[in-house]
Amino acid sequence: MKKGIKIAIPKGYLFDMCVDILSRAGFEVKSLVENNRKLSVYSGEDSIQYIISRPMDVPVYVEYGACDIGFSGKDVLMEKENKVYELLDLKNGECRIVLATLKGHLDKVKEKYRHFGSIRVATSYPNIAKKYFDSKGMQVEIIKLYGSVELAPALGIADEILDITATGKTLEENNLMEMEEVFISTTRMIANITSYRIKYDLISKFMNKIKNVIK
Amino acid sequence: MFENKKDSQIVRLPFGLRDIFPFEIEERNRIKEIIGREFKLWGYGEVYTPVIEYTKNISVGVGKNWKDKLINFFDIDGSPVSLRTDMTIPVARLTGMRIKRNQLPVRFCYFADSFRQSDIQKGVRRVYNQAGIEFIGSANTLMSDIEILIILINILNELNLHDYKIGLGHIGFIEGLFDWFELDLKDREHIRKKIVVKDFVALENFLSRKNKNKAEIFLKLIQPESSIEKISDMVSGIKEQKVTKSLDYIKEIYSILEGLDYGRCLVTDFSIIRDFDYYTGLLFEIYQSDITDIIGSGGRYDGLIKKFGLDVPATGFALDIDLTHKAVNEIELKENSKILIKGVNNDNAVELLGFAGKLRDEGVIVELSFEDMPDYEGFAKEKNCDLLVEFKKDLKNVKIKDLKNNMTKVKKVTEFLKEMKDEKRN
Numbered sequence: 001m002k003k004g005i006k007i008a009i010p011k012g013y014l015f016d017m018c019v020d021i022l023s024r025a026g027f028e029v030k031s032l033v034e035n036n037r038k039l040s041v042y043s044g045e046d047s048i049q050y051i052i053s054r055p056m057d058v059p060v061y062v063e064y065g066a067c068d069i070g071f072s073g074k075d076v077l078m079e080k081e082n083k084v085y086e087l088l089d090l091k092n093g094e095c096r097i098v099l100a101t102l103k104g105h106l107d108k109v110k111e112k113y114r115h116f117g118s119i120r121v122a123t124s125y126p127n128i129a130k131k132y133f134d135s136k137g138m139q140v141e142i143i144k145l146y147g148s149v150e151l152a153p154a155l156g157i158a159d160e161i162l163d164i165t166a167t168g169k170t171l172e173e174n175n176l177m178e179m180e181e182v183f184i185s186t187t188r189m190i191a192n193i194t195s196y197r198i199k200y201d202l203i204s205k206f207m208n209k210i211k212n213v214i215k
Numbered sequence: 216m217f218e219n220k221k222d223s224q225i226v227r228l229p230f231g232l233r234d235i236f237p238f239e240i241e242e243r244n245r246i247k248e249i250i251g252r253e254f255k256l257w258g259y260g261e262v263y264t265p266v267i268e269y270t271k272n273i274s275v276g277v278g279k280n281w282k283d284k285l286i287n288f289f290d291i292d293g294s295p296v297s298l299r300t301d302m303t304i305p306v307a308r309l310t311g312m313r314i315k316r317n318q319l320p321v322r323f324c325y326f327a328d329s330f331r332q333s334d335i336q337k338g339v340r341r342v343y344n345q346a347g348i349e350f351i352g353s354a355n356t357l358m359s360d361i362e363i364l365i366i367l368i369n370i371l372n373e374l375n376l377h378d379y380k381i382g383l384g385h386i387g388f389i390e391g392l393f394d395w396f397e398l399d400l401k402d403r404e405h406i407r408k409k410i411v412v413k414d415f416v417a418l419e420n421f422l423s424r425k426n427k428n429k430a431e432i433f434l435k436l437i438q439p440e441s442s443i444e445k446i447s448d449m450v451s452g453i454k455e456q457k458v459t460k461s462l463d464y465i466k467e468i469y470s471i472l473e474g475l476d477y478g479r480c481l482v483t484d485f486s487i488i489r490d491f492d493y494y495t496g497l498l499f500e501i502y503q504s505d506i507t508d509i510i511g512s513g514g515r516y517d518g519l520i521k522k523f524g525l526d527v528p529a530t531g532f533a534l535d536i537d538l539t540h541k542a543v544n545e546i547e548l549k550e551n552s553k554i555l556i557k558g559v560n561n562d563n564a565v566e567l568l569g570f571a572g573k574l575r576d577e578g579v580i581v582e583l584s585f586e587d588m589p590d591y592e593g594f595a596k597e598k599n600c601d602l603l604v605e606f607k608k609d610l611k612n613v614k615i616k617d618l619k620n621n622m623t624k625v626k627k628v629t630e631f632l633k634e635m636k637d638e639k640r641n
Contacts, residue, residue: 065507083508085413089420188416193509196413197380197482197502200439 004047008070010055014093025209068195075185079125084190093187100176101160102153109159122152123162150174231341242546250346259324264305270295275522278490284331298330306349311523319352347533378504384487391457437486493519503542510538553580555595557605566610
């Protein structure tokens with residue numbers, strides 16, 4: 001087995017935040033920033049292999065041991081429920097998962113639920129949606145969309161959406177109003193079950209450096 | 216797309232189940248042989264129990280998450296029945312049902328399939344082939360735990376597993392920490408669940424709210440640690456009997472196993488707990504660097520057999536054969552030579568079958584070929600044969616093609632048989 005550790009870094013809006021934390025923690029991130037088209041870069045200085053992947057794939061890479069640790073949003077962890085260990089809250093990359101509907105339609109939606117006993121909810125998080133409505137004892141029809149969830153109510157696909165929002169701007173732009181907050185998601189550091197035991201020395205050293213720079 | 220076969224021609228298997236072919240079985244059998252030999256040498260007797268048990272028996276003392284893993288049916292009288300999810304409960308049931316106190320202690324081992332429900336989306340397997348032991352009814356807790364750990368380590372060494380670790384935990388340690396934290400039942404249940412899934416973030420958030428200083432120590436104590444002394448230093452401030460007692464217990468295990476030079480693979484990890492209420496003492500898990508899941512686990516379950524009518528202590532472990540097989544680098548199979556005999560038919564049957572019989576007496580694997588084939592050699596190679604043998608018309612001489620060295624010879628039948636006999640002696 002190779003020395004050092006492999007770390008999964010999510011593309012997209014969490015990428016810059018991860019690089020920032022890594023660099024503040026004293027890791028060499030030049031290769032990560034420079035080769036931003038490469039999907040895998042090695043930092044010889046720290047003996048770290050970085051794998052850059054889609055956010056939804058990070059816990060998968062870690063569960064199946066392609067990476068020892070990874071940075072993943074709590075929303076992704078809750079949705080995918082991969083068998084990984086959650087080691088640290090980076091307290092960063094904060095987003096809220098909320099339930100929203102078209103402005104001025106709240107009463108209409110409520111009336112519909114009373115009348116028909118079910119409403120439609122569009123989301124990219126069908127698992128979270130199912131658990132959330134189960135816990136409230138509500139019967140809903142869940143429609144999985146891969147993007148532009150905010151459009152669903154206006155297009156008449158769904159009555160409500162369960163989606164992620166950082167600033168609420170996209171909701172506003174699409175004429176949506178927040179009904180409830182489901183939970184707040186922050187970025188987490190996760191680890192593979194076996195790596196956590198076999199490479200604990202390396203992982204804890206890495207983790208302590210990260211810990212020092214998060215508040 | 217997907218139009219190659221008519222619907223009626225597609226044969227399917229329920230998800231999470233699979234067929235196993237000779238090549239794999241041969242290696243698995245060799246692994247089971249190595250494991251079984253060690254079990255036997257320590258006096259463990261093999262048991263086998265029915266695949267189906269009453270649901271109320273199989274779900275005794277298990278958490279909700281585990282209950283979701285049951286594959287259930289109804290019996291003819293309407294009673295719910297389930298496929299077994301592991302062998303510990305059936306063996307406990309068997310012990311409670313059939314074993315008398317004066318027969319104790321008993322040592323049982325098993326090789327069996329168990330079944331667990333999984334997510335169709337993920338397609339995770341639903342069948343688990345396990346090899347394991349249960350050591351039931353010994354009053355000496357420490358020595359019986361030591362015994363099963365030595366058996367386990369012997370097996371892992373015998374299988375030439377490199378880079379493996381055994382994580383040791385103790386449920387008493389965690390319970391002691393709960394006492395120290397003065398947690399109520401509800402909080403304990405909550406924290407227990409978070410420790411089972413290793414959600415350290417949720418743990419920290421929850422515990423910090425109660426007591427920030429204690430939370431920090433708590434989280435440090437449930438990290439993997441290969442030096443037992445370090446843990447000793449950390450708990451020096453905690454005056455909880457359960458904590459010190461269980462730590463002393465782990466220390467004793469370390470000192471005996473280190474004395475036998477078995478200490479290198481040990482890691483202490485008090486976050487090892489399980490979602491069952493019958494585990495009472497030592498708990499352990501086996502990891503190997505190439506396998507991303509736990510390849511085996513075990514522990515002490517003094518509370519379980521009582522539920523089946525016999526209040527006795529017990530300890531044991533199970534190894535997952537699929538994962539163990541993947542973790543094993545190389546398996547030395549016993550190499551019997553293998554021969555393919557070409558052109559066996561009604562006319563030469565007596566001579567050729569007799570000839571094949573004599574070879575089999577020498578332990579040679581002989582496969583007979585009754586049909587014409589365009590490429591005998593290719594077929595024989597595919598079957599991993601060493602020699603391809605063809606009888607001459609006179610039935611007194613054979614043409615032998617050595618497939619490994621690519622040489623052909625003609626020999627008298629008697630001469631060839633003698634050669635094979637001599638080869639075996641050497």
